[in-house]
Amino acid sequence: ETGVTQTPRHLVMGMTNKKSLKCEQHLGHNAMYWYKQSAKKPLELMFVYNFKEQTENNSVPSRFSPECPNSSHLFLHLHTLQPEDSALYLCASSQDYPAGVSYNEQFFGPGTRLTVL
Amino acid sequence: DAKTTQPPSMDCAEGRAANLPCNHSTISGNEYVYWYRQIHSQGPQYIIHGLKNNETNEMASLIITEDRKSSTLILPHATLRDTAVYYCIVDPTTSGTYKYIFGTGTRLKVLA
Numbered sequence: 001e002t003g004v005t006q007t008p009r010h011l012v013m014g015m016t017n018k019k020s021l022k023c024e025q026h027l028g029h030n031a032m033y034w035y036k037q038s039a040k041k042p043l044e045l046m047f048v049y050n051f052k053e054q055t056e057n058n059s060v061p062s063r064f065s066p067e068c069p070n071s072s073h074l075f076l077h078l079h080t081l082q083p084e085d086s087a088l089y090l091c092a093s094s095q096d097y098p099a100g101v102s103y104n105e106q107f108f109g110p111g112t113r114l115t116v117l
Numbered sequence: 118d119a120k121t122t123q124p125p126s127m128d129c130a131e132g133r134a135a136n137l138p139c140n141h142s143t144i145s146g147n148e149y150v151y152w153y154r155q156i157h158s159q160g161p162q163y164i165i166h167g168l169k170n171n172e173t174n175e176m177a178s179l180i181i182t183e184d185r186k187s188s189t190l191i192l193p194h195a196t197l198r199d200t201a202v203y204y205c206i207v208d209p210t211t212s213g214t215y216k217y218i219f220g221t222g223t224r225l226k227v228l229a
Contacts, residue, residue, distance in 0.1 A: 004160070031215075033215075033217075035219075041221075042219045042220055042221050042222070043161070043204075043219040044219075045215075045216065045217050045218070045219075048215040050215070055215050056214075056215040056216065058216070088158065090160050090161075092160070092161075096210070104149075104208055104210050105151065105163040105166060106153075106161075106163065106217075107163065108160030108161045108162070109160050110159060110160050111158070111159070111160050113158075
């Protein structure tokens with residue numbers, strides 16, 4: 001497989017459930033990202049990992065818990081979500097060259113469409 | 118964090134050039150301008166990026182003003198498959214952060 005893959009593509013969960021979203025990139029990139037896209041709203045950056053270290057947490061509620069075991073995999077663990085958390089969750093990766101060199105185009109996965117009942 | 122402003126929507130006739138403007142007046146230093154597009158409910162797709170000079174690739178051309186406060190993405194011969202939301206963003210990583218800010222973008226509709 002090539003590019004960025006996300007599983008599952010669709011997820012319906014209750015507010016008391018615990019579930020996880022998975023992202024995998026086959027591009028040899030060093031940086032990985034989680035974004036949230038609610039209906040009719042812009043993409044919102046949630047988390048950034050660079051070389052497996054979290055470098056950005058954009059004030060995300062603790063009911064969202066990211067995990068990056070290696071540079072190729074990124075998880076988003078979900079627990080006690082609210083209906084307003086229903087959204088398209090997008091994963092992306094980029095090469096992440098040193099500062100001053102910008103070839104940091106992000107490659108996005110297809111997203112997981114999450115519905116919280 | 119440099120933010121961008123784009124018109125919310127535009128129409129373009131099929132076969133014509135689509136010119137999508139973006140204002141990024143607070144861009145600083147060596148921050149690059151990137152363009153992505155998102156076809157309905159799919160992940161965004163990278164189109165092109167630039168710093169100071171105009172750029173062209175197989176998908177589009179990017180024209181950046183001399184003061185770097187605005188840019189225009191040009192799709193030279195728009196097709197129906199170019200109907201999408203187009204995002205212009207400023208890459209913050211050359212300024213030492215990862216705070217990517219996607220605005221609301223421009224919804225381009227290509228008309229037959």
